[in-house]
Amino acid sequence: MRETKYWTWHMAAGVVILLLLGLHMLTMHVGGITHLFAPQGGEATSKANSLFRDSSLFFTVTYILLLAVALYHGLYGLRTILFELTLKPATEKALTFVLLIAGLGLFGLGAWAAVAVHAVAGAAAG
Amino acid sequence: MSEASKAVRQINFHVARFNPEVDRAPYVKTYQIPVREGMTVLDGLHYIKDNLDPSLAWRYSCRMGICGSCGMLLNGRPTLACNTQILHIATQDLTVGPLPNFDIIRDLVPDLASMFEKHRSLKPYVIRADEAQIDDPGGEFYQSPQELEAYLQFAYCIKCGCCMAACPTLATDVRYLGPMPLSAAQRYNRDTRDDGRRDRNLLSGSAHGAFRCHYAGECSRVCPKGVDPAKAIQHLKRQLVLDYLHLARRKKPCLKLSGPGQGKPLPNIPAAPAKTA
Numbered sequence: 001m002r003e004t005k006y007w008t009w010h011m012a013a014g015v016v017i018l019l020l021l022g023l024h025m026l027t028m029h030v031g032g033i034t035h036l037f038a039p040q041g042g043e044a045t046s047k048a049n050s051l052f053r054d055s056s057l058f059f060t061v062t063y064i065l066l067l068a069v070a071l072y073h074g075l076y077g078l079r080t081i082l083f084e085l086t087l088k089p090a091t092e093k094a095l096t097f098v099l100l101i102a103g104l105g106l107f108g109l110g111a112w113a114a115v116a117v118h119a120v121a122g123a124a125a126g
Numbered sequence: 127m128s129e130a131s132k133a134v135r136q137i138n139f140h141v142a143r144f145n146p147e148v149d150r151a152p153y154v155k156t157y158q159i160p161v162r163e164g165m166t167v168l169d170g171l172h173y174i175k176d177n178l179d180p181s182l183a184w185r186y187s188c189r190m191g192i193c194g195s196c197g198m199l200l201n202g203r204p205t206l207a208c209n210t211q212i213l214h215i216a217t218q219d220l221t222v223g224p225l226p227n228f229d230i231i232r233d234l235v236p237d238l239a240s241m242f243e244k245h246r247s248l249k250p251y252v253i254r255a256d257e258a259q260i261d262d263p264g265g266e267f268y269q270s271p272q273e274l275e276a277y278l279q280f281a282y283c284i285k286c287g288c289c290m291a292a293c294p295t296l297a298t299d300v301r302y303l304g305p306m307p308l309s310a311a312q313r314y315n316r317d318t319r320d321d322g323r324r325d326r327n328l329l330s331g332s333a334h335g336a337f338r339c340h341y342a343g344e345c346s347r348v349c350p351k352g353v354d355p356a357k358a359i360q361h362l363k364r365q366l367v368l369d370y371l372h373l374a375r376r377k378k379p380c381l382k383l384s385g386p387g388q389g390k391p392l393p394n395i396p397a398a399p400a401k402t403a
Contacts, residue, residue, distance in 0.1 A: 004331040004370045011367075083333060084299040092333065 010076045013069040020066040054121035067110040134160045142223035167207040184234035194286030199223040204291035206350045225291035250310040253322025265382045267319045280313035282351045289345035301334040305345035305355035312358035321379040331366045
């Protein structure tokens with residue numbers, strides 16, 4: 001049943017990615033028109049608007065959440081592809097461990113960057 | 127017999143040959159067969175064996191699409207040789223090969239042992255806590271037509287292996303359980319007499335179980351009996367997830383009726399006539 005657990009969370013992560021990518025599209029491509037999450041006017045990618053979003057706790061949390069679900073979804077997908085190459089059971093176990101460590105490492109690095117940018121942007125805005 | 131059915135056309139049978147005791151790799155040998163309307167591929171193979179090459183080997187038994195022995199690759203499609211008419215799939219050339227995704231025993235004979243081992247591992251039989259009830263001839267388990275309908279089409283499987291041969295996942299992952307064993311698991315999971323779903327979940331929800339299905343749907347497309355294994359696997363996935371999330375309804379297996387009048391009769395069925403003896 002362990003695979004059932006992995007797969008269920010893989011599907012759930014896919015749904016969360018869909019919602020967060022929707023938010024991203026809304027911010028990047030519609031925000032310039034509606035000024036949603038881009039209160040400084042102009043392009044959504046301008047420095048002022050980026051600083052506004054980076055200083056927001058909501059956006060920092062969504063960045064970290066998107067990172068977590070995208071890493072899980074992507075690495076589980078990669079594991080699935082590799083498992084279909086008829087690996088030995090020991091290799092499968094080792095692969096799962098390596099992907100887990102890689103995922104945790106990348107998540108740590110990305111989360112640290114998001115939090116650091118949040119702190120810098122908060123100081124600049126304040 | 128009409129004049130049209132007597133007409134003969136020459137068809138080239140390009141047959142894959144392989145004798146592991148002699149050959150290093152499979153090769154193709156071509157035979158020219160006089161084909162008349164209505165001849166099946168199995169008839170064509172018999173013609174080769176009787177008249178052209180007695181060393182050709184293939185497996186068959188019933189000749190009527192019931193036993194599932196003569197599954198082979200005809201013009202690139204896994205199907206039964208006995209219920210495929212030559213002129214329906216060939217005008218000049220016909221390629222005949224063994225089912226892919228299996229080892230070859232000889233010529234057109236695939237080694238289906240791996241499929242049957244996977245099938246057996248998924249416990250394709252009714253499992254109940256009150257096992258003695260199964261052998262007790264004193265009554266029968268009641269099942270409504272709707273309950274029967276839920277698994278009936280999966281019970282039509284004849285284990286010919288065509289779905290396994292068409293499965294793209296099995297082509298690279300030999301440990302994948304495959305469409306036939308997984309749809310058999312779903313067939314028993316949906317049977318109201320059965321209480322063994324949680325036992326089967328251990329294997330059908332494993333790393334090489336139902337979740338490796340990409341829903342290519344080739345298994346359902348090629349099934350000569352009209353079974354839809356791809357659908358069975360998607361239902362199996364849903365059930366596995368519901369069981370994991372504890373959202374599935376726990377139902378007790380149906381009870382045995384031990385006398386007349388306990389079942390629910392179908393509507394509009396007239397009473398049985400009076401006994402004459």
